[in-house]
Amino acid sequence: MGRYSLRRIAEAALVALIMSFLLYNLISLLPGDPVDLMLEGNPSVTPELVAQMRALYGDNQPLVQRYWHWLGNLASGDLGYSSSQFKPVMEVLGPALLQTSKLMIWTFVISILTSIVLGSLAAFKPGGWIDNVISFFAFACVSSPAYWVALLFLIVFSVKLQWFPATATAIDPDMGLLKQMSYFVLPILTLTLFSVGQYVRYVRASMIETLASDYIRTARAKGLSRITIVRRHALRNALVPVVTLMALSFGSLMSGALVVETMFGVQGMGKAIYDAVMMKDFNVAMIGMLFATLVTLFASLVADLAYGWLDPRISLK
């Protein structure tokens, strides 16, 4: 177990390094370059000044060297400077991370609980009307464009009914907690619908398989109620394969977050990345993307290691 974990962690670290290099390459292909952007609209620019600036920022060096330089800075805790917001990247992405975590954690908890309940209900009688309704709902969730659902929610709940505020940009920390929460209801609801659709189908498929096994028949023969069977006997086994899928879906949750945050004006990571790409803010885009990728890598690592804990039959070599 110990050796396997170590190897798996080392592997993940190597992958993370390679990914950061690829992302660095990708970001450097965005239009414009940092020096041009800095000197844009400045009338007293001479070609010598441009050359000096380039030398200062190392912009004339080959990409690999610039990457090493950047990586060295990163290792010493220097994330760089945001060219669009004129403050360190840390101060741009720190608060954004806080907003996104609020959104993600709520979404994750609500959608896991909902999908366990719905998925188990559907699995009781595959093909029955409850299953059909729940499966259709799941299909509808994964098939609707998240931004469109957000737009409809805005039209119905914010414009017509005026139950919830439309944009979270108006949030400030002095408001009461309840008032702050009201800004998050619609984004969380949209993001939850988006992920519940996927999870329900995982839980349902896994639960149907588990409920068909012999020990469940034994439990049923003992006269246990269906609720008890699911809760005490089936749930833990049915959730083992689901855990990995959920961990891997973290990346897609991040994708959903970009859309939902942009729609509802939540100043989170997704919106920060989107804005950074639009404003050609290389440093913010780079760190934002890298962070989102690392979170997914980390989640799948944890899921891999949790496997052995959830199911002792799996021997880790």
Added chain:
Amino acid sequence: MTVPALPTQGGHRSRSIWIDRWSVLRRHRPAMVSLMVLVLMAVFCFSASAYASWMGLDVNATDLMARFNPPSETNLLGTDEIGRDVLLRLMYGGQVSLTIGVLATAFGCAIGVTVGVLAGYLGGRADSFLMRATDCMIALPLVPLLVILAAIDLGKLGLPPEIVQSPSVSFWRIVIIISLVDWTTIARVVRAGTLTIAHQDYVLAARVSGGRAPYMIGIHVLPNVATPIIVAATLTIGRVILLESTLSFLGVGVMPPTPTWGNMLNNAQELASTAPMLAVYPGLLIFLTVITFNFLGDGLRVAFDPRSQQR
């Protein structure tokens, strides 16, 4: 000496496996309804130019005197914020969205099948390298990655300026970037299929008889992984249409005035309180198209699963 013809057993005529599958699919009601909806949708979208000439409309003709017209005999769904016919734009937009869906899926399949077959057939180092690469691709958040890819300066890639500035570049860019990121499901499915096939006895026999890799892949592997590819591709088309509409909605996809369902919604966003219906129609069509592709894919999965073959 003549060999007497063997009597067919039990009076059954031998049937092609595809006929069996079709009969299973035909009993899968959601899939059949979806198939019909999709055919209707394709007819609806691709009759756009016929409809335009019949009604005497032009998809990009603006008329500022006829903004936000309610539905009428000439404009069946009314007009948008600069007086263009909404129905006609929906039809043309659908053409673009469906075409991107099919093209990007085809390209993505090509990448996925190549990666999957190579990984499954070669095995060993090549397999673990290719599958690690696939895992990396999955770990990247899709939409932010696509936003970056859509914003990349093609000039920096060394493409000549006449290509970079040509009007169809935004269309092809979307097709290519989506196919570059959305091949992972197919690669995994194909690899799993190839692994099972490559260890069957008849394949080993063909190998010891001197079958070379291209022959083996073409004759034995690909036909046997065709069905999971078809299922995965059907589901991929739906996802691609969603991704395309998301990018166009975010303003980094297909550029106006070419209509797509996504960029029509982008326009409608600012008009949410004046003309909410403009936001409803394109979204409804995307939803309908994607959900039907998903149901069809699900039905195909059932039809291709040997365990569900009832005769």
